[in-house]
Amino acid sequence: MVPSDEELCRQVAEHNAAAFETLLDRHQARAFRIACSILGSEADARDVSQDAFIRVYESAGKFDGRSRFSTWFYRIVVNLCIDHKRRNKWWRKMVPFSTPDDDPETPPVDPPSLEPGPEADAIRSDSARRLRSALDGLSPTQRAAVLLQTEEDLTSREIAEILECSESTARVHIHRALAHLKKTMREDR
Amino acid sequence: MREKHPQTEIAPYLRGDLSAAERDRLASHLARCDRCRADADAYAAVLKTIAADAARIPAPDWRAYRAELHRKLAARRNLVPGVPSRSWNQRLRWASIGTAVAAAAVLLFLTILPHSQPGAPSVDQMAMEDAMGGADIGLLRNYPVVEHLDLLENYDVIEHLDEVAPTDTSDENPS
Numbered sequence A: 001m002v003p004s005d006e007e008l009c010r011q012v013a014e015h016n017a018a019a020f021e022t023l024l025d026r027h028q029a030r031a032f033r034i035a036c037s038i039l040g041s042e043a044d045a046r047d048v049s050q051d052a053f054i055r056v057y058e059s060a061g062k063f064d065g066r067s068r069f070s071t072w073f074y075r076i077v078v079n080l081c082i083d084h085k086r087r088n089k090w091w092r093k094m095v096p097f098s099t100p101d102d103d104p105e106t107p108p109v110d111p112p113s114l115e116p117g118p119e120a121d122a123i124r125s126d127s128a129r130r131l132r133s134a135l136d137g138l139s140p141t142q143r144a145a146v147l148l149q150t151e152e153d154l155t156s157r158e159i160a161e162i163l164e165c166s167e168s169t170a171r172v173h174i175h176r177a178l179a180h181l182k183k184t185m186r187e188d189r
Numbered sequence B: 001m002r003e004k005h006p007q008t009e010i011a012p013y014l015r016g017d018l019s020a021a022e023r024d025r026l027a028s029h030l031a032r033c034d035r036c037r038a039d040a041d042a043y044a045a046v047l048k049t050i051a052a053d054a055a056r057i058p059a060p061d062w063r064a065y066r067a068e069l070h071r072k073l074a075a076r077r078n079l080v081p082g083v084p085s086r087s088w089n090q091r092l093r094w095a096s097i098g099t100a101v102a103a104a105a106v107l108l109f110l111t112i113l114p115h116s117q118p119g120a121p122s123v124d125q126m127a128m129e130d131a132m133g134g135a136d137i138g139l140l141r142n143y144p145v146v147e148h149l150d151l152l153e154n155y156d157v158i159e160h161l162d163e164v165a166p167t168d169t170s171d172e173n174p175s
């Protein structure tokens, strides 16, 4: 019988390495994709999604089983992404005279895509460019909400669970995000 | 009688994420409201663009991804000599600096503006949560001076002041 995510998480809490690998198999692609959507950088997405798995590895015992494992885990991913975006703003504003040499692991601007090629060309396309630019104007929570809905096909209720807010609040986040994107993408034409 | 534009239900409607009753109510509103119908068309276009963009996210080299993750885990367990858990320490360090700066800003603000204006408009709670994250706002709810603290707690707020301003009053207009 295939163990559930929740059972695997319980086993990870008991230091079962194989269970951790299985959770990685099941969730690494989605964790990376969500992080990449929210952060807009593959390098940052790799780092942040790995941090999320590290949290699981070290804190699996804190999973109380009241929600599904996936909700708990993607809440960790999204919160780390939101923290990451906020931390980068702190970085830019509080240490304006630093150089990349100060911290080679945390460049002050997003590094270029690691894998130039067809994807990079596509991202340069006009609608994608306008979208990226418009997404940058959203708050991290709005951005997470609209991308979780569109890219991960989550319902407002699931998004609310991940963002730890009410369903109506999640809908307001999504509405505000879409209204902003609509306005900005139209103006940018 | 004034009818509120059910704008927050448009996206769930487009994605089939409404109950049957909600769906019928929205469909009937859209049939007679040009404004919401225009929004629905525009939102559908935006959602389509986002979905197309998501399909372009390339998958990383998973073998390298897992190897890197295991190196990080090993470093944190100090099982690999010569691999310091630098990234983690840096984050802790930045968290400490962030907390210290926020505390300093709060003290400065309280010194400069010790008394609140009784009639001053309160800050839009949700815009604050957008900008600050749920954890921070939960903490700040415990304090009566939250209306002043929140503007200093995180500079992100400054970039979202337009969201803090009163929202579109035309929501209340009849359709």
Ligand SMILES: [Zn+2]
Residues within 6 Å of the ligand: B004, B005, B006, B029, B033, B034, B035, B036, B037, B175
């Ligand atoms: Zn309407």
